[in-house]
Amino acid sequence: MSGLNASLGYFLAVVIFAASVRTLIKKWPRIGFILEFASSFMLVACWLEVQTVVEVGEWAGGLGPDVTVTILFVVLLTHGMICGAASGNPNMALLKFLQLEATTLPTLLAITAQFFGAHFAIFVAVYYWNMELTDMHMIKNLMARECSTSLMVSLLQGFFTECVCALIFTLIYLNLQRRSALVRVPLIAVLLTFLSYSARGYTSAYINPSLAYGLTFHCPGFTFIEYAVVYWLGSLTGMATALFLYMGHIPRIFARNLLYLQKTRFRVPKGDKADKKKM
Template sequence: MAGLNVSIAFFFLVVGACQVLRQLSKRLLSPGAYDCLARELAGSLQLCTSCLELRMLVEIGPWGGGFGPDVVLTLLFLLFTVHGTSFDGASANPTVSLQEFLLLESNLATTATKLLAQGVGMGTGWAVTKLYWSWELTHFHLIQNLIASECSSSIHTSLHHAAFVEGTCSFLFHLVLLKLCQSRPMYRVPALATTVTFLTYTAGPFTGAFFNPALAMVTTFHCSGNSFWDYVQVYWLGPLGGMLAALLLYQGNIPRLFQRNLLYSQKSKYKIPKARVAAHVEGDEPQRKKKGEKSNSKPRA
């Protein structure tokens, strides 16, 4: 359990350091630069380092530490709850940023900046975690350093099935995200954390359940077992297709591409109650009669 305690302390340290980075960025940068650059960089750094350490526990913990998947899933839920609370609106996910672009919530320059910041944050998180592992503070990290050069692909099924699994995870995640986007954080954060935990538990044995192209790129693209194009199909095209399907199902269209609703008929948002319409019609009848009588009356001689 000593190794697990060190990992938990590492999680707290990473969250605290990224929180300090956010506060400093708010003071030094303009709101626009903070929103699309510093906030995404800090969120991606926090997500990448946490997920890499958690992935190490998933691979080594059961036989090196004697704890089961229930411990890892509990940590995963708690971590994503903390991430949702501390991210300050950052997505740290390229498909979420592209979804905002397609919904006309951000322009092309802002989206490109967010994608760049996410890539830099993920790369920095990978470098920081590798440095942390090199200190070999626990026997987990010692084992991780020994097997790091021989890591294998996270794809443990056929290529088409793997792309379908990642696409389905992305579809469900984005559908929940779209449904809860206007909800209060106290409801949205645990709901998203529960969704991520469930999807990881269900799809993890097949693909690792990343449904985040940037996170998958720094985590598994360098491992042997599949080509770069295989990874692109599974971890880039799969989540992107799932996001587009969720957006189309939820919105009925993709606002950036076309305005017409393809799935749902357009109806007026405001409906007049039938009782009120009937009362209005009955109230108008005497006036209509009076007007009719006045128009039909003949002039007196």
Template sequence: MAGLNVSIAFFFLAVGVCQALRRVSKRLLSPGAYGCLARELAGSLQLCMSCLELRMLVEIGPWGGGFGPDVVLTLLFLLFAVHGASFDGASANPTVSLQEFLLLESSLAATAAKLLAQGAGTGTGWAVTRLYWSWELTHFHLIQNLIASECSSSIRTALHHAAFAEGTCSFLFHLVFLKLRQSQPMYRVPALAATVTFLTYAAGPFTGAFFNPALATVTTFHCSGSSFWDYVQVYWLGPLAGMLAALLLYQGNIPRLFQKNLLYSQKSKYKIPKARAVAAHAEGDEPRRRRKGEKSNSEPRA
């Protein structure tokens, strides 16, 4: 249990450091630089450090600490609830940033800056977490250091099944995200955290359930057992296809690519009652009758 307490303290430390980084950068940087760079870097750093430590507990905890998946899933829900409340609008997910670009909510330059910041944040998070593990504060970290050089691929099923699983997770996550993005944080944050927890529980045994290309890249691409192209298909193309499918289903189109709605007919939200429509038509005809009468009266009589 002592090892679990150390991991929980590490979670709190990661959130605290990244929150301080957000506050300092918000004061020193312009709103544009903060939104595209510092905010995404801090969010990706926080997400990567937390998920790597949690992944270590998933792999070693059941036999090294004696606790089951219920503990890990509870921690996962609480962590993503904290992430949603503290990210300050950052996505820390390349597919979400690309979705904003396709929705015309972000420019190409801003999207590229966000993707670079997310890559830098996850890379830094991986390096910091590896350094923290090297201190071997618990027996979990000692075991992690022993098996780190021999990590195996997170793809534990056929390649097309794995790509479909990651794509489906991304599709469901983005569908919920699109539905709730305009709602109040008190409803949006726990709903997204519950969605991530459920998807991780369902697809975790097959692919690890990342549905986040940046996080998957630093976590599993260096492990043996699958080729680089296999990883690209499962962890990059799968989530990207899921995001596009969710956006198309929710919007009916992809605004950045085409304006025509392919799935839903464009109907007016407001219906005019028939009696009012007849009255409006009669009022519109009255001036025309008057003009016609005035014109006939002005004609010379024989």
């Protein structure tokens, strides 16, 4: 249990940092993109530790799959509650841009901040592992230079997996975006946990370019371009396809609805129709 206690302390420290940044940034809304930095940092830093528990915890700390699933769900739930609208996900930033809900500059700043947050999370996690507080982290520190890639299939299979998972996630997200946070956040956390564990052995379904960058791009087995095709292009394609299916068009690209007929909101009363016929 000492390994689990150390991990819980690490999670708590990361959450406190993200919550503190969010509190401070409220005073300076013009630099709100820093929230995306904190959100991405929290997500990647916590997920790196979850990955450690998955890879090492079962035989170094006695932590089974039920524990890792629970930890991942709690991490995603806490992330949604703490970070709110700051998703820490470039796909979501691009989704807002394609929906005409954000302009070019804020979108670019948000995406840049998200990747900086992911890179900073790697630095913090490696520093934490170097402290070797438990046997689990000592082993992880030894394994850090030769980590296992999350992409366990061919490039085409990986692209298709990420694309389909991003499609499913985005469609559900778009249907839930107008719901209360009390409903939306837990459901999104459950969905991401389910997709991640369903796609284990394939791509792990990160559906988040900055998260994938932080978790697997530095691992041997594939080139940077190959990782980008799967985790960036694949998830982006799935997201854009989901938006097109949901709205019938992509507002940033097509002004006209290409899939669904637009019905008028107002109906002519039957009495008025009868009067027109008599005339």
